[in-house]
Amino acid sequence: MSAFVVTAVILGLAALGYHLGRGRARGLVSNGSGTARLHSLPGYHGGYVALWCALPAFGLLALWLALEPAALRYQTLSTLGDQVDGLAPERVELLYNDIRNLAAGTATSRAPDAGLKAAADSHARLEALLPWALLVVASLLAVAGLLYGRRRLTPAFRARNAVERSLRWILIASSTIAVLTTIGIVLSLLFEALRFFDKVPLAEFLFGLEWSPQTALRADQVGSSGSFGAVPIFAGTALISLIAMLVAVPVGLFSAIYLAEYAKRRVRDVVKPVLEILAGIPTVVYGFFAALTVAPQVRGFGEAVGLDVSSESALVAGVVMGIMIIPFVSSLSDDVITAVPRSLREGSYGLGATQSETIRQVVLPAALPGIVGSILLAVSRAIGETMIVVMAAGLAANLTANPFQAVTTVTVQIVTLLIGDQEFDSPKTLAAFALGLVLFAITLVLNIVALVIVRKYREEYD
Amino acid sequence: MTETTAPSRPAPRAKRSGRLARRYAAERRFRAYGIAAIALSITFLLLLFGSILNQAWSALQQTRIGLDIHFDAALLDPDGTRDPAILAKADYGALVKKAWRERFPEVRKRRDKRALRRLLSVGAPYELAAMASADPGLIGTTQRVWLTASDDVDMWLKGKLAEGGGKRAKIGAKALGWLTMLRDEGRLERQFNSAFFTAGDSREPELAGVWGAVAGSFFTLVVCLGLAFPFGVMTAVYLQEFAPRNRWTDLIEVNTNNLAAVPSIVFGLLGLAVLLNFAGLPRSAPLVGGIVLALMTLPTIIIAGRAALQAVPPSIREAALGVGASEMQVVLHHVLPLAMPGILTGTILGAARALGETAPLLMIGMVAFIVDIPADFTDPATALPVQIYLWADAPERAFAERTAAAILVLLGFLVCMNLAAVMLRRAFEQRW
Secondary structure, eight states: OHHHHHHHHHHHHHHHHHHHHHHHHHHHTTTTTGGGGSSSOHHHHHHHHHHHHHHHHHHHHHHHHHHHHHHHHHHHHHHTGGGSTTOOHHHHHHHHHHHHHHHHTOOOSSOOOHHHHHHHHHHHHHHHHHHHHHHHHHHHHHHHHHHHHHHTOOTTOOHHHHHHHHHHHHHHHHHTHHHHHHHHHHHHHHHHHHHHHHHSOHHHHHHOSOEEOOOOSSTTOSSOOOEEOOHHHHHHHHHHHHHHHHHHHHHHHHHHHIIIIISOHHHHHHHHHHHHHHHHSOHHHHHHIIIIIIHHHHHHHHHHTTOOOOTTBHHHHHHHHHHHHHHHHHHHHHHHHHHSOHHHHHHHHHTTOOHHHHIIIIIHHHHHHHHHHHHHHHHHHHHHOOHHHHHHSOSSOOOOOOTTSBOOOHHHHHHHHHSSOOOTTSHHHHHHHHHHHHHHHHHHHHHHHHHHHHHHHHHHHO | OOOOOOTTSOOOHHHHHHHHHHHHHHHHHHHHHHHHHHHHHHHHHHHHHHHHHHHHGGGGEEEEEEEEEEOOHHHHOTTOOOOHHHHHHSOHHHHHHHHHHHHOTTOOSHHHHHHHHTTBOTTHHHHHHHHHHHOGGGTTOEEEEEEEBOHHHHHHHTTOSOOOOSTTOSSOHHHHHHHHHHHHTTOEEEEEOTHHHHOOOOSSGGGOOSHHHHHHHHHHHHHHHHHHHHHHHHHHHIIIIIOOSSHHHHHHHHHHHHHTTSOHHHHHHHIIIIIIIITOOOTTOHHHHHHHHHHHHHHHHHHHHHHHHHTSOHHHHHHHHHTTOOHHHIIIIIIHHHHHHHHHHHHHHHHHHHHTOOHHHHHTTTTSOOOSOOOSSSSOOOOHHHHHHHHHHOOOHHHHHHHHHHHHHHHHHHHHHHHHHHHHHHHHOOOO
16 A cells, blocks of 8 residues: 555655746746746656656665565564574574464464564564555655756756657557566466476376366375376367357358348348447356356256256356357458458359359469468467356366267366465466466467468468 | 440440349348347347346245244243343244244144245244344233245246146145245235345345345445556556656556456466465455456546546646646646546446446455355455356256346446446547
């Protein structure tokens, strides 16, 4: 919370700096010649002062927030003296947690002795003091920046150039965030996955046929060997995605063909947004629909005709996911079909083909790369989709191709492995990151291939 | 003389028209497939909305039981001080027990008494406490008070509980008898379910509400937009207006497009590994949820922002440059304001997607059972879609209708946001 207060104070000081800088710039030329003698408009002088006021202070704030926990920990543990030396890292962690809990007045895992109490007291004092220290130091820095910036103002000072240069650097910095996000994703997945592959060999993970991530808490527990063969999960993901595509591709493609080639403008203007509603509905809603409405119906129907349908069958999850994906296929395909040049169609009509023959034999082959691209994007969407399968598909990793049985998917496993409190370095938790890495890699490849295909296709007719 | 069977000779007329008929039939079939596909999609949509509406409407009402409660001054406030602290601590359960005893004096066995008390929600004494605190004048009087019934009674009155006998029945035969009596006396009523819109989560369906989740979603969305909008706009401005065409900017562009298609759960893993475990931010907090969703929304805003900036014609830039504006002034004073409606439209659509997103929030612990309504960015909270997920998993029958109603609330917000985007586009759409 203190970060919000400090941010507000810095912003307030920056506003004051803007005001002072602008006033100072006007004051510099108050002897009647007007602002024409200034190189930059007074507002830029204000902006210059505000930047000097805010940027260093925000830098300090960021640095402080990054370092504060470590510094607090170091200081507190050093009050314990040699008590900490020679302890295993997780012991130290436990000790530090106890001190923090003691300082916060909540339950601890051991009876506090005098040394611990003293440490907790100093921890609590420091913790109460630090926000104030931050506030004071940050404000001082902001004021110092303000005064420095203000002193540099002269009529000839090129405030506009300075402000614009800083602005440009701020823009450049913000444009790296997207790249940093990708790097963060890759590094965090890779790092945790490597820790997982330390414990479980890569070959077992990729080719093993049994998945039961329940690791034993005690050595003598039965049935919890913790095997991490991910093939059943990949197979389940593939099965559900296949069912989804069997629904989405025909329906989406025929909708796109009809809308692009046959429909009147007015019909198209109504139907297209309506179809896109399907993509805008949150996936948790589809999950609810699949689990509580469709699944019981399908199960009842299966019983009526004598089929053994699991209540978490791959069929239900796949079909409902297919419904969700229809607009992804239809709107992208629609775009590529519309982009096929008129001359191709007219050539075909001129040879006497009917409209459907033209579409099947001329338009679709011409649009095929784009359609393939849109289908690949839809597949990547299906593989990464989480909530529908979490709510409607099963948890048991069955290796089966029977759509009436329950299968599990990569995303379901990630969610079940990570929900709730777990120790962070058990193979069970780390397995989720390995699965996440696989998921990220597959969807990335699918997306890149799809984008390349679509782009190439666009260039062909442009 | 030899018979020439020229392959190019036209077929007899009757045969030809037969083939033409087949071709036309194929044409009609093809067209019908298209119409069928669209009809199928729209049917799916209607089924989805229909089934949710059908389940949701009954959650707007909650069964209440009217009991004659005597607010006994001797029990609640023996000293007559009307001190709120004393009033809050008094035993309101005893009032309810007494009211039941007066209404059904014939019920004597302890098991039956307990069954009788179970007709009311466990929250009923708290409702009395709230009433007494709000209006101390009630003390000493006898009032007909409408108290929330338990979820089983609610389901029974709504006809959603199978009236089966046997030991597994939710409501026993005796209780059914009492309920029928109460109903015939007009003491069993379905009233507007205000708790659903004002309460936080609860283990008891009749006390559970969406307000906590709405507040959590609100804080999350504020953080998400507060980060994603400025950074998204700045990135779009840089890439579209200033960046030189080189490898680095190509990389940023490809990367942005890919990031837009990364599965949302992967962002959750990022949040878990970096924000929670590395940076040590609090679990279950809207702050962390907002940051994760901001990273997810950022590519959407960048792409929309670039499209909007690109749509501003070069003549505007040239005119501004011509009268002496600097490059930065051209962008900040002219191009950006003209592109703002388009950017805002894209931002609202991105925010709507973020509002409906569940999976990344599961990863960072926003699935906890949280009763209190969050008041802050670091309070533990859930979000509306996560609440839907949690309730959909709950075994009680009464949670199903509440889940559907929560979905309606969520869809309501989404519809409003999308309408706002459409109206924005309509109002500021410019053709150059």
